[in-house]
Amino acid sequence: MKDKLKGAPLWALGAMSGTSLDGVDAAMVQTDGQRILAFGESGYRPYTAPERTALKAALGRWPGEDTRAALEVVQGAHAELLAGFPQAELVGFHGQTLAHEPRGRGTHQLGDGDALARALCRDVVWDFRSADVALGGEGAPLAPFFHFACAKWIGATAPVAFLNLGGVGNLTWIDPSKSAPEDEGALLAFDTGPANAPLNDLVAERLGLDCDRDGALAAKGAVVDGALELFLEETYFRKMPPKSLDRDDFSLMMELVRELSDADAAATMTAMAATAVMLGMEHCPGPPERVLVTGGGRHNPVMMAMLAAGLDCEVAPVESVGLDGDMLEAQAFAYLAVRVLRGLPTSAPGTTGVAAAVSGGQISRV
Numbered sequence: 001m002k003d004k005l006k007g008a009p010l011w012a013l014g015a016m017s018g019t020s021l022d023g024v025d026a027a028m029v030q031t032d033g034q035r036i037l038a039f040g041e042s043g044y045r046p047y048t049a050p051e052r053t054a055l056k057a058a059l060g061r062w063p064g065e066d067t068r069a070a071l072e073v074v075q076g077a078h079a080e081l082l083a084g085f086p087q088a089e090l091v092g093f094h095g096q097t098l099a100h101e102p103r104g105r106g107t108h109q110l111g112d113g114d115a116l117a118r119a120l121c122r123d124v125v126w127d128f129r130s131a132d133v134a135l136g137g138e139g140a141p142l143a144p145f146f147h148f149a150c151a152k153w154i155g156a157t158a159p160v161a162f163l164n165l166g167g168v169g170n171l172t173w174i175d176p177s178k179s180a181p182e183d184e185g186a187l188l189a190f191d192t193g194p195a196n197a198p199l200n201d202l203v204a205e206r207l208g209l210d211c212d213r214d215g216a217l218a219a220k221g222a223v224v225d226g227a228l229e230l231f232l233e234e235t236y237f238r239k240m241p242p243k244s245l246d247r248d249d250f251s252l253m254m255e256l257v258r259e260l261s262d263a264d265a266a267a268t269m270t271a272m273a274a275t276a277v278m279l280g281m282e283h284c285p286g287p288p289e290r291v292l293v294t295g296g297g298r299h300n301p302v303m304m305a306m307l308a309a310g311l312d313c314e315v316a317p318v319e320s321v322g323l324d325g326d327m328l329e330a331q332a333f334a335y336l337a338v339r340v341l342r343g344l345p346t347s348a349p350g351t352t353g354v355a356a357a358v359s360g361g362q363i364s365r366v
C-alpha cells in the first residue's frame with residue numbers, strides 16, 4: 001500500500017474483451033500511471049462457439065435485463081486467463097460492452113469487478129466508462145491516454161496517430177510536445193466508423209466464416225461506388241469529434257451490400273471502413289507524421305492498402321515501432337488501472353467530450 005501511495009511503478013495486468021467477441025486479451029505493463037516503464041507477458045483466451053453465442057445473444061441488453069449466461073462466460077474466461085499472471089499487482093478489467101448509448105441509456109460493460117477481485121485475490125479496477133458518461137462524455141474511446149504514453153515511449157517528436165481497427169475503428173491524434181494527455185491540444189480522439197464487425201457478420205451469415213481472413217475475399221471483388229457513396233452520406237461522418245459508436249450502429253452498411261456478390265460486398269465494406277478513417281482524419285488538427293495501426297484489421301492487406309492509398313502520410317502497423325498490435329488495448333486497461341488507483345484522469349474533453357478531465361473506474365479491493 002505504501003508504494004501505491006508513493007506513486008512507485010506497479011506491474012498491472014489489463015484485460016479486454018472486444019467488440020469482435022473473439023476472446024479475452026490480457027497483458028502486463030509496468031507503469032507509475034504516467035510513464036510506461038516496461039511491457040510484460042501477455043495471453044489470449046478465445047471464446048468457444050457456445051460462449052460466443054451466449055455473448056451475442058446478450059448484445060444490446062442493459063443492467064436489469066437477463067444477462068446471466070453471458071456474465072458467467074465473461075467471469076469464467078477472465079478468471080481462467082488472469083489466474084496465469086500471479087505476478088500482477090493490480091488488474092484492469094474492461095469487461096464486455098453489451099450496449100453503448102452515451103446520450104441515452106448510458107454505457108454497459110458486462111463484468112463484476114468484486115467477484116473477479118475475490119477470484120484472483122487482487123485489487124481490480126473496472127467500470128472504466130460510466131463516470132465519463134455521467135459527466136457528459138462519450139465514455140469512449142479510452143485508449144487515447146495510453147496512446148499518449150505510447151507516443152512518449154516511442155520517442156515521437158511530431159504529431160502521430162494511432163488507429164485501432166477492431167470491431168469498430170477508433171483514431172487518436174497526438175501532439176507529443178505536450179507534457180500530459182489531459183493538456184489542451186494534446187489529444188483528439190473518436191470512433192471513425194465500423195471496422196471489422198459488420199464484415200465479420202457478413203462473411204459469417206453468407207459463408208459461415210469468422211472473418212475475411214487476409215482480405216482474400218475482398219481482393220477478388222470490386223468496390224461498388226454507389227453503395228460506398230450512400231454510406232458516406234451518414235451524418236456521423238460530418239459530426240465533429242469527440243464521438244463514439246456502438247458495435248451495431250451501422251446496420252445500413254449491411255443493407256447497402258445485400259444485393260452484391262460476396263466478393264464485391266467484402267471489397268465495398270472494406271472500402272467503407274477505410275474511407276471512414278480518411279473522413280475522420282479531416283477532423284484532425286493536421287496530418288500526422290504517420291498512422292500506426294493496431295487491432296485485427298492491420299492483418300488485412302486490402303484494408304491496409306486502401307488506407308495507405310487514401311491517407312496523406314505513412315501507414316504502418318504498430319509493430320513498426322516495437323509495440324504489440326494484438327495487445328495494445330489490454331495494455332491500455334493495465335495502464336488506465338494504475339491511473340485510476342492514483343487518481344489521475346483517464347479521459348478529457350479532447351478524447352470523449354467530457355466536461356473536464358475525469359478519473360473513471362471503480363476499485364474493488366481484496
Ligand SMILES: Nc1ncnc2c1ncn2[C@@H]1O[C@H](COP(=O)(O)OP(=O)(O)OP(=O)(O)O)[C@@H](O)[C@H]1O
Nearest residue numbers: 018019020166167168196211213214295296299300
Ligand atoms: N488475418 C486477418 N485478416 C483479416 N482480418 C483479420 C485478421 N486477423 C484479425 N482480423 C480481424 O480483426 C478482428 C479482431 O480484431 P480485434 O481483436 O482488434 O477486435 P476487438 O478488440 O474485439 O475490437 P474492438 O477494438 O472494437 O473492441 C477479427 O474479428 C477479424 O475481423
Ligand SMILES: CC(=O)N[C@H]1[C@@H]2OC[C@@H](O2)[C@@H](O)[C@@H]1O[C@H](C)C(=O)O
Nearest residue numbers: 019097100140141142143168170329
Ligand atoms: C463502448 C466501447 O466499448 N467502445 C469500444 C469499441 O471498440 C473500439 C471502439 O469501439 C472504442 O470506442 C472502444 O474501445 C477501445 C478499447 C477504447 O475505449 O479506446
